Amino acid sequence: xxxxxxxxxxxxxxxxxxxxxxxxxxxxxxxxxxxxxxxxxxxxxxxxxxxxxxxxxxxxxxxxxxxxxxxxxxxxxxxxxxxxxxxxxxxxxxxxxxxxxxxxxxxxxxxxxxxxxxxxxxxxxxxxxxxxxxxxxxxxxxxxxxxxxxxxxxxxxxxxxxxxxxxxxxxxxxxxxxxxxxxxxxxxxxxxxxxxxxxxxxxxxxxxxxxxxxxxxxxxxxxxxxxxxx
Amino acid sequence: xxxxxxxxxxxxxxxxxxxxxxxxxxxxxxxxxxxxxxxxxxxxxxxxxxxxxxxxxxxxxxxxxxxxxxxxxxxxxxxxxxxxxxxxxxxxxxxxxxxxxxxxxxxxxxxxxxxxxxxxxxxxxxxxxxxxxxxxxxxxxxxxxxxxxxxxxxxxxxxxxxxxxxxxxxxxxxxxxxxxxxxxxxxxxxxxxxxxxxxxxxxxxxxxxxxxxxxxxxxxxxxxxxxxxxxxxxxxxxxxxxxxxxxxxxxxxxxxxxxxxxxxxxxxxxxxxx
Numbered sequence: 001x002x003x004x005x006x007x008x009x010x011x012x013x014x015x016x017x018x019x020x021x022x023x024x025x026x027x028x029x030x031x032x033x034x035x036x037x038x039x040x041x042x043x044x045x046x047x048x049x050x051x052x053x054x055x056x057x058x059x060x061x062x063x064x065x066x067x068x069x070x071x072x073x074x075x076x077x078x079x080x081x082x083x084x085x086x087x088x089x090x091x092x093x094x095x096x097x098x099x100x101x102x103x104x105x106x107x108x109x110x111x112x113x114x115x116x117x118x119x120x121x122x123x124x125x126x127x128x129x130x131x132x133x134x135x136x137x138x139x140x141x142x143x144x145x146x147x148x149x150x151x152x153x154x155x156x157x158x159x160x161x162x163x164x165x166x167x168x169x170x171x172x173x174x175x176x177x178x179x180x181x182x183x184x185x186x187x188x189x190x191x192x193x194x195x196x197x198x199x200x201x202x203x204x205x206x207x208x209x210x211x212x213x214x215x216x217x218x219x220x221x222x223x224x225x226x227x228x229x230x
Numbered sequence: 231x232x233x234x235x236x237x238x239x240x241x242x243x244x245x246x247x248x249x250x251x252x253x254x255x256x257x258x259x260x261x262x263x264x265x266x267x268x269x270x271x272x273x274x275x276x277x278x279x280x281x282x283x284x285x286x287x288x289x290x291x292x293x294x295x296x297x298x299x300x301x302x303x304x305x306x307x308x309x310x311x312x313x314x315x316x317x318x319x320x321x322x323x324x325x326x327x328x329x330x331x332x333x334x335x336x337x338x339x340x341x342x343x344x345x346x347x348x349x350x351x352x353x354x355x356x357x358x359x360x361x362x363x364x365x366x367x368x369x370x371x372x373x374x375x376x377x378x379x380x381x382x383x384x385x386x387x388x389x390x391x392x393x394x395x396x397x398x399x400x401x402x403x404x405x406x407x408x409x410x411x412x413x414x415x416x417x418x419x420x421x422x423x424x425x426x427x428x429x430x431x432x433x434x435x436x437x438x439x440x441x442x443x444x445x446x447x448x449x450x451x452x453x454x455x456x457x458x459x460x461x462x463x464x465x466x467x468x469x470x471x472x473x474x475x476x477x478x479x480x481x482x483x484x485x486x487x488x489x490x491x492x493x494x495x496x497x498x499x500x501x502x503x504x
Binding site: 194195 | 315381392
């Protein structure tokens with residue numbers, strides 16, 4: 001019923017392979033940036049400074065409550081317009097689709113990651129904080145050496161969830177012309193009209209990606225290792 | 231007992247489903263309605279009329295002609311460009327008059343009727359751009375609307391350019407306005423409208439590059455292996471041209487009575503491979 005031989009014609013396979021590579025690149029870059037952003041935001045929010053807390057709340061709520069597609073379009077079409085003229089022209093003339101999509105995805109995902117870490121931090125009893133202080137650690141040191149490592153571990157299942165979402169949400173970058181997997185899928189569909197075949201291929205490729213991610217995280221959770229270098 | 235009833239139910243459902251697609255023309259006549267798919271936001275081919283909230287345009291007129299020719303009522307459906315082929319293949323619509331341009335790979339998947347519209351696909355650039363010819367687009371970024379014939383054609387005809395497609399033609403045009411791309415690939419008609427509108431407002435001006443990227447030929451699209459329906463559609467299209475219906479519709483949306491002032495220089499005839 002499904003005939004995939006058309007993939008071998010007219011370089012469709014190359015289109016698809018490049019799409020997969022772009023999706024993976026977008027996921028890795030945004031994933032790393034999102035982790036960093038998430039940790040910074042969660043730390044700022046845990047600090048006993050009211051301004052920091054308020055700032056983080058504003059950032060997190062914007063990114064949690066505005067549709068992701070809108071955020072991507074804002075970064076691509078909107079943000080460069082308010083920059084100084086020379087910078088704007090430079091950004092518009094260079095290949096900034098990938099970069100701006102990565103920025104939008106990282107900030108969005110980073111906001112969710114920070115919430116996941118925050119909930120992880122709240123799983124750590126306050127007595128540990130007090131114990132850390134009692135042996136002379138400063139507030140930041142207590143976060144870095146005592147609370148965060150455990151908190152992130154507690155947040156790990158939620159973070160895996162977030163990684164899966166990010167992997168799939170990377171497909172929204174097609175709206176601004178990033179040549180990722182779904183973009184290439186639709187392009188091949190438009191060229192060949194083999195709608196069902198090519199979407200079946202894309203579905204399987206996305207599934208391979210997400211299942212691999214799940215297997216990887218299962219491994220980390222089992223061995224109780226947190227690969228975040230905190 | 232219920233297992234047997236279930237088996238009978240499944241069997242009859244499958245049998246009727248099989249029958250239902252045996253002859254689309256007979257189905258349409260038996261049903262008394264023709265479900266005709268068009269685009270939903272593509273002026274002047276199929277777009278919402280602000281006064282009546284109905285989808286109207288050049289393609290919709292083709293739907294009306296087809297329903298009339300078959301002697302059935304019309305049920306017109308506005309579809310997104312992406313979804314049109316899936317809607318046809320899953321039999322949610324009987325046929326498409328939805329700006330579908332003939333291309334060899336596409337013709338292996340669906341059947342095209344005789345052409346009812348022929349138009350050049352061209353490239354719009356900013357007036358102050360150094361680009362003068364299609365050849366100079368090599369290595370440059372160009373924009374098109376996602377799922378459009380122009381996007382498909384650009385892949386094969388302008389392979390050295392970096393093509394970015396956007397959800398709709400207005401986002402693609404915005405990318406050209408913001409200097410994110412150097413050219414916009416689309417039908418000559420819509421590009422002419424963009425250039426004319428820009429000429430009326432002072433600001434960034436645009437011009438068309440000389441020569442077409444491709445001559446797109448639109449046919450009514452139906453599922454494979456429907457010879458009876460195909461013959462009926464082709465006959466109606468010929469009559470549509472003979473009785474001046476096509477010319478009247480063309481003049482109204484694209485020709486003398488429209489803002490575009492184009493003249494029709496093609497005939498309804500089988501599409502020749504290019």
